[in-house]
Amino acid sequence: MDSRSIRETFLDFFVERGAQRYDSASLIPNDPSLLLTIAGMVPFKAYFMGDATPPATRAVSYQKCVRTNDIENVGHTTRHLSFFEMLGNFSFGDYFKRDAIRWAYELAVEKYQLDPERIWVTVYTDDDETAAIWLEETAIPAERIQRLGADDNYWWTHAAGPGGPNTEMYYDRGDAYGQAGGPAVNDERYLEFYNLVFMQHALDDDGTILGELPAKNVDTGLGLERMAVLLQDVDNVFETDLFRPLISAAETLSQVVYGQDSDRDVSLRVLAEHARTSAFLIADGVLPAKDGRGYVLRRLLRRALRHAQLLGVDVAEGTAVLVPMIDTVIATLSPLYPELADQQVLITRIVAAEERDFGARLRSGLTRIDTLVDSLKPGEQLSGEAAFELHDTYGFPIDLTLEIAADQGLAVDRDRFVVLMEEQRDRARKSVKRGGAGVGVEVYRDALALTGATTFVGYEELASEATIGALVATGGVLNEASEGDEVEVLMPRTPFYAEGGGQVGDQGIIETETGRLEVLDTQLALDGVTTHRARVVAGEVRQGQGAYATVDGTLRAATARSHSATHLLHATIKELLGPHAQQAGSLVSPGRFRFDFPHFAPVSGEELAHIEAVVNARVLADPYVTTQVMSLADAKDAGAVANFGDKYGEVVRVVTIGDYSKELCGGTHAPRGATIGTIAVVKEESIGSNTRRIEALTGEDALTFFGKERIVAQDVARLLDVPTDETVDRVTNLIKRLRDAEKQLATLREAGLAKQAETLAKTAVQHDGLALVKHRQDGLSADELRSLALSIRSHLADPAVVIVGTFTNDAKAMLVTAVTPSIVDGGVTARDILADAASCVGGGAGGKGDVAQAGGRDGTKLDEALTVAVNAAHTLITRA
Numbered sequence: 001m002d003s004r005s006i007r008e009t010f011l012d013f014f015v016e017r018g019a020q021r022y023d024s025a026s027l028i029p030n031d032p033s034l035l036l037t038i039a040g041m042v043p044f045k046a047y048f049m050g051d052a053t054p055p056a057t058r059a060v061s062y063q064k065c066v067r068t069n070d071i072e073n074v075g076h077t078t079r080h081l082s083f084f085e086m087l088g089n090f091s092f093g094d095y096f097k098r099d100a101i102r103w104a105y106e107l108a109v110e111k112y113q114l115d116p117e118r119i120w121v122t123v124y125t126d127d128d129e130t131a132a133i134w135l136e137e138t139a140i141p142a143e144r145i146q147r148l149g150a151d152d153n154y155w156w157t158h159a160a161g162p163g164g165p166n167t168e169m170y171y172d173r174g175d176a177y178g179q180a181g182g183p184a185v186n187d188e189r190y191l192e193f194y195n196l197v198f199m200q201h202a203l204d205d206d207g208t209i210l211g212e213l214p215a216k217n218v219d220t221g222l223g224l225e226r227m228a229v230l231l232q233d234v235d236n237v238f239e240t241d242l243f244r245p246l247i248s249a250a251e252t253l254s255q256v257v258y259g260q261d262s263d264r265d266v267s268l269r270v271l272a273e274h275a276r277t278s279a280f281l282i283a284d285g286v287l288p289a290k291d292g293r294g295y296v297l298r299r300l301l302r303r304a305l306r307h308a309q310l311l312g313v314d315v316a317e318g319t320a321v322l323v324p325m326i327d328t329v330i331a332t333l334s335p336l337y338p339e340l341a342d343q344q345v346l347i348t349r350i351v352a353a354e355e356r357d358f359g360a361r362l363r364s365g366l367t368r369i370d371t372l373v374d375s376l377k378p379g380e381q382l383s384g385e386a387a388f389e390l391h392d393t394y395g396f397p398i399d400l401t402l403e404i405a406a407d408q409g410l411a412v413d414r415d416r417f418v419v420l421m422e423e424q425r426d427r428a429r430k431s432v433k434r435g436g437a438g439v440g441v442e443v444y445r446d447a448l449a450l451t452g453a454t455t456f457v458g459y460e461e462l463a464s465e466a467t468i469g470a471l472v473a474t475g476g477v478l479n480e481a482s483e484g485d486e487v488e489v490l491m492p493r494t495p496f497y498a499e500g501g502g503q504v505g506d507q508g509i510i511e512t513e514t515g516r517l518e519v520l521d522t523q524l525a526l527d528g529v530t531t532h533r534a535r536v537v538a539g540e541v542r543q544g545q546g547a548y549a550t551v552d553g554t555l556r557a558a559t560a561r562s563h564s565a566t567h568l569l570h571a572t573i574k575e576l577l578g579p580h581a582q583q584a585g586s587l588v589s590p591g592r593f594r595f596d597f598p599h600f601a602p603v604s605g606e607e608l609a610h611i612e613a614v615v616n617a618r619v620l621a622d623p624y625v626t627t628q629v630m631s632l633a634d635a636k637d638a639g640a641v642a643n644f645g646d647k648y649g650e651v652v653r654v655v656t657i658g659d660y661s662k663e664l665c666g667g668t669h670a671p672r673g674a675t676i677g678t679i680a681v682v683k684e685e686s687i688g689s690n691t692r693r694i695e696a697l698t699g700e701d702a703l704t705f706f707g708k709e710r711i712v713a714q715d716v717a718r719l720l721d722v723p724t725d726e727t728v729d730r731v732t733n734l735i736k737r738l739r740d741a742e743k744q745l746a747t748l749r750e751a752g753l754a755k756q757a758e759t760l761a762k763t764a765v766q767h768d769g770l771a772l773v774k775h776r777q778d779g780l781s782a783d784e785l786r787s788l789a790l791s792i793r794s795h796l797a798d799p800a801v802v803i804v805g806t807f808t809n810d811a812k813a814m815l816v817t818a819v820t821p822s823i824v825d826g827g828v829t830a831r832d833i834l835a836d837a838a839s840c841v842g843g844g845a846g847g848k849g850d851v852a853q854a855g856g857r858d859g860t861k862l863d864e865a866l867t868v869a870v871n872a873a874h875t876l877i878t879r880a
């Protein structure tokens with residue numbers, strides 16, 4: 001059975017059993033507690049937690065997943081992968097253990113036709129109920145049911161969220177794969193293929209069970225790649241239809257044949273596997289970066305390149321291997337994953353840039369590692385500091401350093417490395433200001449019990465009747481709050497927009513009969529629950545009171561303009577710069593917005609002006625802005641753009657701006673294009689490798705900006721005494737004349753100094769056969785002072801010393817000393833002569849043998865310093 005049929009068989013099986021079918025969500029989860037989508041359940045987390053209501057209680061999905069906790073195993077075993085597809089069936093408070101087990105068995109034996117005699121299962125230590133169901137519902141005998149502890153048979157996300165005991169299905173691949181005895185003793189021979197988790201607990205981020213979930217749920221995962229191993233009767237995941245072409249490509253590129261040498265096989269697999277994962281990450285909008293998910297990607301790319309180097313591809317010398325590898329990944333896998341073909345340009349260019357960059361780093365890093373290793377005494381390990389330097393300066397991920405060290409039979413002080421990394425992270429963290437009132441999720445859950453989920457009425461109205469559903473503060477739920485108190489207000493119904501989709505939260509006023517609140521910000525407390533961060537500005541407010549909520553309409557209108565302008569800019573940028581330039585992030589606020597997108601070069605001034613002009617022409621065309629609610633499938637058919645990382649429910653809102661733009665969006669918009677007024681692009685910058693940010697103003701803010709620019713232009717024109725449109729020519733001309741004049745002046749001064757040098761050389765004082773010139777001349781530049789010293793020296797016979805000093809235009813002291821060759825030969829350098837003089841003016845000395853300079857803040861000590869230098873010259877040279 002090929003991979004596609006394995007996927008379709010699974011989906012059909014559960015759709016027949018009443019499940020709603022979901023396509024894979026992005027690898028970037030819409031969940032700040034997780035870096036990447038690590039399992040099929042991630043998009044459904046809120047349903048398990050009871051924070052949101054699912055459209056159907058049964059679901060089935062295929063889901064792209066990335067896990068890097070086992071990355072060191074990838075390539076070495078037959079089953080570990082950093083990217084895999086998980087097929088899953090889910091129950092949100094619907095069916096539980098009995099159906100989940102019955103169906104899993106039926107699917108395995110009847111649909112996938114696995115041999116029931118070879119299926120084994122594991123069950124959580126004391127979960128007798130599950131063990132009994134296996135016996136009652138399936139043909140698996142007690143001897144093939146094993147009990148394992150929490151490490152194997154309790155599943156959670158390793159972040160705050162849901163979890164529960166699980167039961168796993170394994171397939172016995174036979175004696176050729178090693179020792180018998182079931183999965184408890186041998187998990188290579190017995191290959192795990194299906195995990196059924198009975199989600200029933202809420203856990204803290206350290207794994208403490210906080211309590212029961214509102215319902216008993218099922219979360220399952222069947223690995224597509226592993227099922228392919230079993231159904232295609234191959235040894236390991238790398239020989240399935242998903243991987244065979246990738247391994248062949250790696251063979252061709254490296255000229256190494258697979259299956260001849262175990263180390264080389266590892267490298268071929270790592271190259272193929274990491275290329276695949278990287279392509280998927282980039283297609284979903286992850287870009288290489290120094291931290292976060294961008295670092296996961298960078299590590300994968302670098303590990304792949306390192307293994308290519310091990311295979312004999314000279315990555316350090318710039319041989320391209322990942323780019324051609326990626327081409328094969330896209331060609332092979334885009335029938336199953338069309339996003340790869342859609343983002344081919346982006347993927348290839350990002351990979352090419354990383355490949356070039358890492359080639360150069362590898363070159364210098366490998367030299368550095370050799371030096372570090374050479375300096376070790378026998379038996380010493382590579383220090384944590386060395387590993388940190390390789391990481392920080394050369395970009396070597398720690399596993400790369402470990403591998404290179406291991407190749408040379410060396411250990412690495414990894415603990416010290418971890419400490420140094422932690423320290424660096426702490427420093428970074430300290431530099432980030434922390435905000436937020438710090439109301440805990442638990443408090444919001446308590447409040448939710450009082451108010452229920454929030455209905456947002458702010459698309460239609462800016463002011464509405466409301467109820468103070470709950471008042472919360474850091475300590476918990478309150479009954480009332482009075483003047484001066486900072487509280488958060490939850491209301492069953494609100495016109496306030498909670499920050500989301502890049503758009504900032506609304507501000508405004510909430511009034512009750514007894515008091516008045518000023519809303520400073522509106523946020524989502526939980527999925528579907530809005531919280532109003534507010535201050536009581538008059539009287540008092542009580543939980544349960546009727547209220548009237550009014551959004552600040554001026555701010556809202558200014559934000560709406562920015563939001564519609566962002567959509568127009570997005571569409572225009574994609575048209576003008578290419579389809580890769582998809583929104584990677586945005587911040588939409590009143591009158592101002594910024595827009596981030598991947599691009600491979602700075603956007604030139606000319607391109608920016610063109611983009612701005614096209615957007616403004618579209619604003620002037622005054623298109624209608626319309627919104628429609630439809631199913632995700634219809635939205636996609638209509639060509640609506642979904643953004644990287646967004647996860648949408650089944651019903652989505654589509655915002656259309658004339659013929660120009662159609663995007664999935666929950667934000668608030670201007671009613672028509674012309675309401676935007678105008679946009680002004682004010683800034684374009686890099687915010688990380690291959691990511692650009694454009695900042696722009698809209699409406700009044702744009703007009704104010706243009707107005708200020710005009711005043712500046714007029715002032716400049718007046719000063720130059722030309723019409724404004726001639727200012728640029730005039731300034732260009734003036735700059736050129738200034739440069740010429742400066743050059744002339746420099747030549748004149750140099751000639752003057754050279755002449756002076758001749759005269760000064762004649763003032764040399766002879767003492768014990770040594771000629772010494774001391775001279776002070778104020779207002780010289782460092783270069784002038786130096787050339788004065790050299791030219792005086794050129795007129796003197798060896799042995800001679802020249803000491804010159806200047807009081808600079810910014811009141812500092814500078815000194816230069818030049819000595820003739822015999823003095824250096826005698827063991828005295830120019831710098832020795834200046835050492836004490838430098839401290840005298842409060843600075844330091846630098847320079848090599850025959851010329852040195854010193855400088856310091858204490859300009860008034862210049863004369864003293866010159867004398868100190870003269871004395872030093874006599875003392876040192878006489879002694880030598």
Ligand code: SER
Pocket residue numbers: 038039040041088155195196197219220221222
């Ligand atoms: N969440 C479980 C896993 O990842 C089952 O899907 O194994």
